[in-house]
Amino acid sequence: MNYRLVSGFETHVELATASKIFCGCSTKFGAKPNTHCCPVCTGQPGSLPVLNKKVVEYAIRAGLATHCTINAVTHLDRKNYSYPDLPKAYQISQYDRPLCEHGYIELDSGKRIGITRIHIEEDAGKLVHERGFTYIDYNRGGVPLIEIVSEPDISSPEEAREYVEKLQLIMRYIGVSDCKMQEGSMRCDVNVSLSQDGVMGTRTEIKNMNSVTFIERAIIYEAARQREILEGGGRVEQATLRFDEATGETYVMRTKEDAQDYRYFPEPDLLTVVIPQEKIDEIAAHMSELPVQKRARYLSLGISAQNANLLCRYRAVCDFFDACLKADAGARHAANLIVGTIYAALPTEEDKEAFALPFAAEEFAKLVKYVDGGKINFTLAQITLSEMLKKGGAVSDYIKEEDLAGISAGELESLCIQAVAANPAAAADYRAGKHKAIGSFFGYIKRATGGRADIKAAEQVLKRLLSD
């Protein structure tokens, strides 16, 4: 039998607005329970929602960044279901006219994962069950979300990972969300089915995944589980599943029989929103560069593809790197130092995402410019940078102007002459055509200058001397 994995994603992304979607309460994470609450977000009788403009703007940004069509006329609907974390017993969401539709995200392979729709909605509160008590905190209730629904275009766990990472990166780039999966500001519901010789299978939905690794594992597990059922002649039951991170298995939360009937209808407390085309154009014009665009620009600056990819993975790194470029640092050395030395000091993904350094981009740019100008060599730059990462401070704390001035063209010339004189065998090798032998002079020059000499410049001098 020929089974093919078919997977689609529903991704919830918390928008980084200052206030909630329908009231002025703060969206800040980690406050004491029920302190970011008001009549609206606790569903007090008589309270009414008032739509936050920025939520619409951010959702439009997300739509534009994923090549969606923006519906200039949009409205909100009530999704009725009852759960203690949902104070009104309905979630204000969008049903038949979402803000964004028909987009895609392109994977590195060039394959496009279709985006069916992006709509805005409100988050629910938080429940904790403990020793016969249920504790409810509504701080998160009313925090704005976008739900990004993909087409079932994903056909491997690797594609799933790439899709989520790309989506995460795009949302961070355009500044609409920090997409922290651990904190729940990005969560995925993953649909999995196996098609058999082109015939679509029954799908299951794994709810609320909050780690890329677990998503990959869950898909692998679920696909294997379904395959086993099918190969045993059984039928896959349509169901909602939860992934147990400890066991790495999925288990059923509810089956089709107790499927919800959400009774969607237009939200009568809110008006239909009309977005003028000029506004959409304005939002598009002010959008920050997307990962693909940034990568292309970096490549055009002569950065290697590998480095460009590594830089573009993190929005904060790009901001830092772009600030260096603005301070006239050379792209290639800057990229090499970031990806080599700085990344080494920031081992975790979170560290790199945050990219909190003890010095400013401008300070780093100074160091890079010394390398660019041949005033110090790359090795010394690496050593200095490592020190700066440990202790912070300014470049001038580590490299004195007089040191830099010390190695003048004349000094370098005499150093090179000394180096050749000290190693006649290498000089003979070089002259005999073994050009690699030039390397042995570099060691001498480095030792003599404490690594401060510009090896490239020295190479030019040495070549001249040796060809004379």
Place this chain on the structure above:
Amino acid sequence: MAIEKQQLEHLARLANLEFGGEELEKFKEGFEEMVAFCDGINHAVAGDTSSIRGVDSRTIDFEDLREDTAQPSLAAEKVLSNGQSSNGYFTVRRVVK
């Protein structure tokens, strides 16, 4: 219009209500009457209803939406004042029947 008892139970589940057996019988009668009353609209509309939108056609321009500025929230004591709470959380204690 006859409504199946089973359907009523389904609706009650959606609405988070429960009716005792006898209560449901009594309720069923009145409910059927209400549904029959609502069926009065059927002869007035024929054909496809798929393009109909529910609400008022009134609209709001994007620029008139609320600005995103955080306002002070209510004091937690006020938020919690009408419910049972503990340590700042609303609480429900499981009671064994």
Place this chain on the structure above:
Amino acid sequence: MSGKIARFSAMLARGEVTSRQLTERYIARIQKLNPVLNAYVCTTFEEALIQADYADGLIKSGMAMPLTGIPMALKDNICTEGLPTTCCSKMLQGYRPCYSATVWERLKAQGAVLLGKTNMDEFAMGSASETSFFGAPKNPADISRVTGGSSGGSAAAVAADLAVYALGSDTGGSVRQPASFCGVVGFKPTYGAVSRYGLIAYASSLDQIGPLASSAEDAAIVYDAIRGSDVRDQTSLPSAGGPTPLECDISSLTVGVPQEFLGEGVAEEVKQAIGAAVCAFERAGAKVKKVTLPAFEVALPVYYIISCAEASSNLGRYDGIRYGFRAEQFGDIRDMVIKTRSAGFGNEVKRRIMLGTYVLSSGYFDAYYKKACLLRGRIRQEFARVFGECDILLTPTSPTTAFRLGQKPASSTAAYLADICTVPASIAGLPAVSVPCGIGEGGLPIGLQMIADRSRDDLVLACAHFFEGVAEVKTPLCREVQL
């Protein structure tokens, strides 16, 4: 002829009476009559006296506004911070909102004096106020009769002079119909003219707060104090500044008389009173025109489908967690919610929640909810057509005068027919007023309803004011508060 509010304001301004004295007299009267009438379900006398003293301060320092120091009442579905607000339901027993409705904020800003919260049908669902958890209020014209509903307590309080004016809410006639039954003026503004923030929702696309008062002039003063856009209610409308003008040239008007409102089921005495009212306009030079609204016949089912659909959603929040009643015996949290709702809601509320759930549920949504929305549009269009040929419509407010308390309707839907005249304007969101236009058998008041085009609230009030002047209907009110 001057309205009661203006009269009291003038006396307050001249120092002939203080707001405290006025308030004390109303309190005494409530203490005497409310045990009979059950118009108030909660009184706030202590707060009222504090508010009265504050109002007296405003008056002394020359900062009085039209409603400063005037004792009034609010329907029990309008949120008042720290004061009981129950919608006359067991479900909201003991609920003291953590915020105040915009209308109450605006009245407080004028120095209004709140005497208490008035009786109503549970969650405003009913036409006789008999579904109230606190028992039905009684009609001051005849205490064996209903007040109408759902703002029955507000109507009774104004009719019996237990408040100078009161606010009610109108979803399908809940201000106008009890006003008609009790013989007072009840005004439902254009949908959105008054903020709904803090009005406990029954059906969001229909609910509208409006005043009940003893004259159109008083209703206009109250309306002017509460209307206008509100940042907390996106569906609220901006309104013109300045007081609503009550004078208008009746002879320049074309009065429409929709034939469907005078069909069978409308009592003969009501038809006669409406006929006389139409003649009064004609005598003043208005052109009278018979008009038809064919979609009228589906107005009631359309109203019940839409209002119950919205109610089923709006009332989902009563789960016993954050406020109100909570069942005592339950298993897990879901069981608690079900037990709480089953014990907390009365039968009529449950019926409407179930109907609303039904018309929105999968497989029935298109057949009921969507069709009702389509017909709602058609009813609007018909009104628009009619207002192309006339300025104001005159109809009965109710097909009959107040019926007996406890009178069992022939069926659970027969009771809905009481709303048949008021529902069309609600569906279309139009301004409408009920003014007393005659006294029927048994001394029971008859109400005249006037409906104008959207945002012509001024015309509705001006016509009501004109009619009061020429009709001189003496409603059998209990004796007024003596000063």
